[in-house]
Amino acid sequence: MADLAHAAERMALTLSQNGLQKATARVLSALLFAEDDSVTAPELAERLTLSSGSVSGALKALLTVGLIERVPAPGSRREHYRLREGAWAVLMSTQNTVVQAMFEAADEGIAAAGRDTLAARRLAEMRDFYSFMFRELPTLVDRWQAERTRRAQG
Amino acid sequence: MADLAHAAERMALTLSQNGLQKATARVLSALLFAEDDSVTAPELAERLTLSSGSVSGALKALLTVGLIERVPAPGSRREHYRLREGAWAVLMSTQNTVVQAMFEAADEGIAAAGRDTLAARRLAEMRDFYSFMFRELPTLVDRWQAERTRRAQG
DNA sequence: CAGAATGTTCAGAGATTTCTGAAGACTCAG
DNA sequence: CTGAGTCTTCAGAAATCTCTGAACATTCTG
Numbered sequence: 001m002a003d004l005a006h007a008a009e010r011m012a013l014t015l016s017q018n019g020l021q022k023a024t025a026r027v028l029s030a031l032l033f034a035e036d037d038s039v040t041a042p043e044l045a046e047r048l049t050l051s052s053g054s055v056s057g058a059l060k061a062l063l064t065v066g067l068i069e070r071v072p073a074p075g076s077r078r079e080h081y082r083l084r085e086g087a088w089a090v091l092m093s094t095q096n097t098v099v100q101a102m103f104e105a106a107d108e109g110i111a112a113a114g115r116d117t118l119a120a121r122r123l124a125e126m127r128d129f130y131s132f133m134f135r136e137l138p139t140l141v142d143r144w145q146a147e148r149t150r151r152a153q154g
Numbered sequence: 155m156a157d158l159a160h161a162a163e164r165m166a167l168t169l170s171q172n173g174l175q176k177a178t179a180r181v182l183s184a185l186l187f188a189e190d191d192s193v194t195a196p197e198l199a200e201r202l203t204l205s206s207g208s209v210s211g212a213l214k215a216l217l218t219v220g221l222i223e224r225v226p227a228p229g230s231r232r233e234h235y236r237l238r239e240g241a242w243a244v245l246m247s248t249q250n251t252v253v254q255a256m257f258e259a260a261d262e263g264i265a266a267a268g269r270d271t272l273a274a275r276r277l278a279e280m281r282d283f284y285s286f287m288f289r290e291l292p293t294l295v296d297r298w299q300a301e302r303t304r305r306a307q308g
Numbered sequence: 309c310a311g312a313a314t315g316t317t318c319a320g321a322g323a324t325t326t327c328t329g330a331a332g333a334c335t336c337a338g
Numbered sequence: 339c340t341g342a343g344t345c346t347t348c349a350g351a352a353a354t355c356t357c358t359g360a361a362c363a364t365t366c367t368g
Contacts (some may be wrong), residue, residue: 003266004262004266004267004273005246006266007262007263007265007266007267008263009257010259010262011260011262011263013254014252014256014258014259015256015259017252017272017275018159018256019173021356021357022356022357023356025355031271032263032276032277032280033263033267033277034155034242034272034273035272035273036272041314041315043316050357050358051357051358051359052314052315052316052357052358052359053316053318053359053360054356054357054358055356056315056316056317057316057317057356060316063244078313078314078315079314079315079349083276087280088279088280088284089283090194092283092287095249098168098172101168101171102168102172103171104168105161105165105168105169106165107310108161108164108165109161109162109165109186111161111189112157112158112160112161113158113161113187118189118190118191119158119186119187119188120186120191122237123186123187125242126186126241126242128248128302129242129243129298130242132301133298136294136297136362137187137294138178138290139259140287140290140291143290144283144287145287147286148282149278151199175325175326175327176326176327177326177327187315191314195344195345204328205327205329206328206329206344206345206346207327207329207330207345207348208326208327208328210345210346210347211326211327211346212349214346220342231342232345233344233345239366242349256320262357
């Protein structure tokens with residue numbers, strides 16, 4: 001069981017490299033490794049030794065990016081939370097907004113640099129690359145979804 | 155021309171969201187927008203109002219991830235630097251190491267959680283997703299390379 | 309509607325990251 | 339080999355990000 005806690009902490013570290021802040025990463029990791037289907041905020045605070053404020057902030061962040069969901073809690077007044085189906089595809093889609101930002105930055109750069117400059121040529125390569133990725137990444141995620149449902153049914 | 159500087163700063167901001175630190179992002183942006191083919195470290199320090207140490211560190215970071223290259227400088231003892239061809243594909247590949255880390259974290263988690271637990275089921279979905287992406291992302295970059303050279307030749 | 313339990317917000321403490329600048333290492337011409 | 343010019347390193351300053359915890363808001367029960 002110490003192994004489990006260790007694996008959870010390592011997972012949190014990896015998640016924080018995806019751009020999540022530490023508390024948020026630890027909460028997400030805890031939800032991943034939870035033995036129950038859903039967990040309450042106070043439970044998370046106790047397991048992770050975090051303040052109620054931190055947990056609240058982390059849950060809010062995870063909710064807004066669509067990684068977790070509130071679960072109607074029968075028999076308890078407290079809110080329960082759990083990982084959403086397809087959370088990882090959501091996380092990847094978030095990455096895609098960064099790709100879009102890169103594309104737009106390149107585009108604006110070209111406008112500012114003017115035609116026939118070295119800068120414009122460099123920026124054009126950049127724009128084309130990110131344009132390609134912005135188109136293809138969602139397609140890739142769709143392929144995954146298709147493969148997953150096929151496997152679940154087959 | 156103020157437009158150009160503004161676009162460069164916006165670009166730097168976007169790049170820093172890709173995980174680069176601020177000084178590194180600004181140096182990369184300056185190399186993108188440079189009017190000359192290559193630039194020296196002191197030039198970068200002056201244009202960006204950065205210390206020599208910061209520029210040195212930024213160049214080192216960019217060199218090690220393969221985004222820029224040293225250019226043999228004819229007639230000058232100073233080192234010149236410029237963006238590498240295919241830099242963006244390199245940056246994307248760097249992302250892929252994060253994907254790999256996610257896959258590995260999930261795999262370790264499954265080992266620690268034991269079969270037939272809720273956690274193991276969640277972790278399996280995660281592992282499968284990242285395994286898929288880890289395979290497919292390089293393929294996508296290859297497709298881009300192919301398309302690019304085709305366009306350059308056609 | 310009152311009271312109690314739970315959830316959220318935010319100013320400030322604390323931790324972490326990042327930058328600076330001076331000291332030292334390296335390189336090359338003479 | 340010497341010295342000028344250039345580059346790198348690193349300890350500490352500065353800036354930034356993150357967490358805490360208590361005050362406030364909300365929601366539910368009786």
